[in-house]
Amino acid sequence: MTAKKEKDGKPVQPEQRTTSPKPAEMPGWAAGLRRLYDSVVDEEIPDNFRDLISKLDKDD
Amino acid sequence: MSAQTRTASEKADFKRELTEVVPHLRAFARGLCGRADMADDLVQEALLKAWAAQERFEPGTSMRAWTFVILRNAYLTDMRRNRFRGEYDENVAERILTAPASQEEPIHLSDLHRALLTLPPERREALLLVGAGGFSYEEAANICGCAVGTIKSRVGRARAALNSMLADGAIPQRSLEDDGAHRAILEELEDVAAGNGSSARP
Numbered sequence: 001m002t003a004k005k006e007k008d009g010k011p012v013q014p015e016q017r018t019t020s021p022k023p024a025e026m027p028g029w030a031a032g033l034r035r036l037y038d039s040v041v042d043e044e045i046p047d048n049f050r051d052l053i054s055k056l057d058k059d060d
Numbered sequence: 061m062s063a064q065t066r067t068a069s070e071k072a073d074f075k076r077e078l079t080e081v082v083p084h085l086r087a088f089a090r091g092l093c094g095r096a097d098m099a100d101d102l103v104q105e106a107l108l109k110a111w112a113a114q115e116r117f118e119p120g121t122s123m124r125a126w127t128f129v130i131l132r133n134a135y136l137t138d139m140r141r142n143r144f145r146g147e148y149d150e151n152v153a154e155r156i157l158t159a160p161a162s163q164e165e166p167i168h169l170s171d172l173h174r175a176l177l178t179l180p181p182e183r184r185e186a187l188l189l190v191g192a193g194g195f196s197y198e199e200a201a202n203i204c205g206c207a208v209g210t211i212k213s214r215v216g217r218a219r220a221a222l223n224s225m226l227a228d229g230a231i232p233q234r235s236l237e238d239d240g241a242h243r244a245i246l247e248e249l250e251d252v253a254a255g256n257g258s259s260a261r262p
Contacts, residue, residue, distance in 0.1 A: 033176070033187070033188075035169065036173055037088075038087070040090045042083070049082050053078065056108075
């Protein structure tokens with residue numbers, strides 16, 4: 001188990017000031033990279049994940 | 061580990077949020093380790109660890125960022141045990157390539173995917189978080205437990221490497237199966253793992 005204790009710093013806060021690469025800085029393959037990622041996000045979640053999550057409470 | 065101090069309603073909320081981030085965990089894991097089956101094993105491992113550690117999750121904060129830390133740590137542990145060789149998944153690339161393209165894509169995604177998997181793991185994860193996952197540099201730094209400047213540098217190096225590989229068409233075919241390359245990656249992993257958790261323990 002890698003998570004051993006409360007983190008001392010603040011977790012990622014949505015309201016904190018953030019920076020991201022400007023779209024103009026990103027090369028031509030950047031859209032492809034996003035599509036690789038999004039293609040997996042858009043996949044149907046396999047049944048074994050649903051099974052696993054539905055069983056979580058029962059192990060307590 | 062039990063989660064007995066959480067109320068039933070809090071546990072239900074946690075479970076719902078955990079379910080919602082599964083597609084993102086799968087996408088991040090696929091990018092990290094390349095193989096779909098191994099990536100899904102990794103996500104299942106991360107889900108179980110997240111559930112066991114749910115008392116450490118602060119409601120209202122980003123479940124995606126929190127679980128990515130757990131997934132990443134599980135990946136690094138497994139990498140050190142030599143489970144993943146960052147193998148290129150021909151099936152995924154093939155399917156993506158034949159999927160209807162929303163716009164003209166100047167780069168073959170299979171080349172991009174293969175090039176991505178040749179990057180050192182800490183640069184690959186930085187690029188995945190910022191360039192694919194849409195995290196800010198600050199959020200990515202929190203997830204990786206390193207300084208914002210380090211993330212910017214890793215993303216910059218990853219982009220430079222991909223620019224060069226994709227421009228030259230010189231993508232190593234199977235560099236990660238080469239023992240020398242794999243050793244080098246494991247050495248880099250030691251550095252990544254050493255910087256673990258300074259600011260982003262789940």
